[in-house]
Amino acid sequence: MHPVELFELIVAMFVAVLVLHYIAQRLSLPPAVALLIGGGTLAFVPGLPPVELDPELVLVIFLPPLLMDGAWFTALAPFRRHLAGIASLAVGAVLFTAAAVALATKLVVPDLPWAACVALGAIVSPPDAVSARAVLQRVKLSRRLGTLLEGESLLNDATGLVLFRFAVAATLTGTFSLGEALGSFTFLVAGGLLVGGAIGALWVLLLRRLGDDYLMIAASVLVCWVSYLLGEMLHVSGVIATVTAGLVCGWYQHTIFTASVRLRGVAFWQTLIFLLEAAVFILIGLSLRGVLERVGGIGVVWDDMAGPVAAVIAAMTLARFAWVFGGDAVLRQVQRRGWRGAEPLGGRSALVMSWAGMRGVVTLAVALSLPETMPERDLMLVVAFAAILVTVLVQGMTLGLVIGWANLGEDERAHPPLDLFAAETAMLRAQLAAVESQAYSVDGTLLHPRLLDSYRRRASVSGEFKGSAAERDQSIADHFDVILAAVAAGRAELVRLHRTHQIDDETLHDLERDLDLEELGAIAAKG
Incomplete structure (x- = not known):
């Protein structure tokens, strides 16, 4: 494709974003749903060239700013208070879901090696930060549930990506070491924390010396890509580095930014995030054509892959329910034994938490990065795309109804000592x-x-x-x-x-x- 044609396609995509957002508002649909359906429809417009995503480029362009946006506006006090619950979802739920998907895959595709089954589990196990933001910002949750879901979406990609890399390596080499995997995971997380903290500290020092509004805004925008790329360059977790830098920057922004920087910077940043989020779902929809062509068409998918796809999606969905409700049951038992720190969610909150597991761009990008020699690579691509479609279209469209039915009350312990009017x-x-x-x-x-x-x-x-x-x-x-x-x-x-x-x-x-x-x-x- 000629560079000018590529630019024209990008402009047309953003015009489609505006149209689809307007349609979503008129029809009271979640924008992510309209964008995904619209992108999938546009993919089959005659004469439109097929869209082939470079997975590494997609992650580098979209993931850092969207992670930074979530971390920047994260309230640190509730984040720290619920860190154990966030870690349970971001690490425990991802590993448990990956194991459940691997078991289901092995049952329906017995010839697939166990390591490859785990790789598929790693692809679909982490709920996506972009999808979660796109849906959660339009529903009203209690502070605790909102903190848990936002914190999970910020951190779980690191777990899924590390698990995926080890599973792919084990599939291709036939060797796996649990001790090496745990050590590598610890190094990646600790290294990401150090890199992100250092970048955040440098950002604070830099902005205290910059006297120009536009330089301050530009430095604040670039910090997300700097932290992610530096983390990956140093072979630590770029996800953790970006989130850590975002938490540091978000904490100090109130004392560093002037009023004019805050007004101008927030307006620019929100517009950028709006376009990036929308582009993610459009690109996912546009990539449908390429996925179907790669595996042989919709007929092949329906005849040969429908059973395995349904089994994996069912295992993925039920595993999250099992982890959330199982963890809540454990907390209730611990609370009955006198541990005051245990705070069970309750059945209705656990239902909402279980249903809020949308997949998105990370799942697709990781699936597209599978080596060509990976066993059942086509099946894994179809499963990844189906997981995104089902979770965004079904869960995304019905999450508001589930929350309304649950009629969740606010967690009184989450309120600060002073209310708005006292402050x-x-x-x-x-x-x-x-x-x-x-x-x-x-x-x-x-x-x-x-x-x-x-x-x-x-x-x-x-x-x-x-x-x-x-x-x-x-x-x-x-x-x-x-x-x-x-x-x-x-x-x-x-x-x-x-x-x-x-x-x-x-x-x-x-x-x-x-x-x-x-x-x-x-x-x-x-x-």
Whole structure:
């Protein structure tokens, strides 16, 4: 394909992203579902060249920024509190699922070597960070469940990738050492932690010395690829390195970023992540044609592979249920024996956790990286693609219904000591103290009476409100609705003055920026 044609295809893909997202909104579908179906449909458009994904390039382009985005906005306190549960899912559930899939594969394809069966298990066992984000951001979960699922999606790829590499090596060489595998896994994780921590520390030092907004934003965007590539270059886990760097950067962003960097950087980053997430599902759908052509067509898949595919997907799904419900049962028993640290999920939360196991780009990229000499490589490709389709289309579309049926309550122990309004009162009182300290001259003359009155009024209103939380929410909404109406009126008047040539472009842009900041503040405060 000519480079210009490739660029045209990329532009067309992003146009399709916008159209499919709009359709998903109109039909109340998860965008990932619409993008996956749309990509699969586009793959068979006559005249469209087949899309062949380079698995290593796909992982390098998409995985680091999407992992970084999840880690950057991860709340560290609940992450640390639930680290044991996250590790159970990211390591234990992946290994257990891989074992269950390997056993099911061996039963339906007896001639396939055990190591190859484990390799297939490693391909489909880790739920995908991209798929999880695409679905979870549109449903409402308790803090604990959200932390567990987000933490799992950040870390489980490392487990699956390490297991896959050892299983493929064992298949091709016929040798395997459990001690070597455990040692290698420990080295990869520890090395990834060190590399990610070092990159995060260097990022903090660098941004404290950069004085330009655009340089700070660019450095913050590049840190995800730097940490991932450096980790892989040093033969440690690039996934763990990226997640660790993201946690460090996310922790220090509040004290390093200026307001302008935060507003501009977050807007740019969110747009980038939106396009990358959407492109992932479009590319998965577009790759369907290549997978089917490689294995001989849909007829071959249906006649020769339907049974093994169904068996693997069933084993993959049931294994997650078994691990989650089994772990919850163990926690209940431990709690009954007096260990206060045990916090069982409960049946309904365990059901939601079990059903939230979508596969995605990592599964496909790893499957495409299988060596050509791998036994039953075509079957593994079809299984990987089927796992993505079934989990995204079925689980992704029904997860909201499952959560609604479960009617999950919030985990009270997850709440911090101060709620939103108490924190707001403390913030306003600190602001008032700062204004009071500078509102008077040395001889006691009041220098800023209107400013002092404004901050006193804001602090007193916040601290003296006696209504319920619902009443306060409504009062705040009504207050800022008036502000938003005033902003809209001001903007309409500015446009009228500009269109009638009473103000120039520079005046329009300057005053419009003030209104934009006021509008953003009002929307944030109302929300």
